[in-house]
Amino acid sequence: MADSRPDIIVSAGVPVDIYAALNAQGGSPSVVIGTEIIVQNKGSNPLYLHAGVDAPTELDGTVKLARALEATNTNGDLGAWVESNSVDGLINARVV
Numbered sequence: 306m307a308d309s310r311p312d313i314i315v316s317a318g319v320p321v322d323i324y325a326a327l328n329a330q331g332g333s334p335s336v337v338i339g340t341e342i343i344v345q346n347k348g349s350n351p352l353y354l355h356a357g358v359d360a361p362t363e364l365d366g367t368v369k370l371a372r373a374l375e376a377t378n379t380n381g382d383l384g385a386w387v388e389s390n391s392v393d394g395l396i397n398a399r400v401v
Contacts, residue, residue: 308334309399310398310399310400312347312396312397313327313387313395313397314393314395315348315352315387315388315396316389317391317394318389320360320386320388321386322360323386323387323396324336324338326398327400338382338383339380339381339382340401341379342378342385342398342400343375343376343398343399344375344385344398345374345399346375346394347394348392348396350391351369351370351389352369352370352387352396353367353368353369353389354378355367355385355388356379356382356385356386357382357383357386358384360386367388377401
């Protein structure tokens with residue numbers, strides 16, 4: 306069973322490091338970068354996911370995540386980022 310955490314707000318135009326956001330939440334164990342996670346878009350607009358050490362500088366190379374859908378990263382990814390390009394968004398991330 307995946308370890309569900311509190312939701313994470315994604316401010317418009319500001320890439321969010323999902324691992325850092327998870328580790329900033331109190332009351333749960335730390336999540337090691339590279340751990341497989343499941344991300345659900347709980348907002349009403351699409352979000353963009355990126356796997357890599359650094360935040361994406363543009364949307365090229367990102368994966369579009371539509372409303373209510375989930376995506377899983379690859380175990381061993383060097384980072385996980387989410388961004389909304391128009392309005393604030395909301396995700397839930399679960400550790401696999």
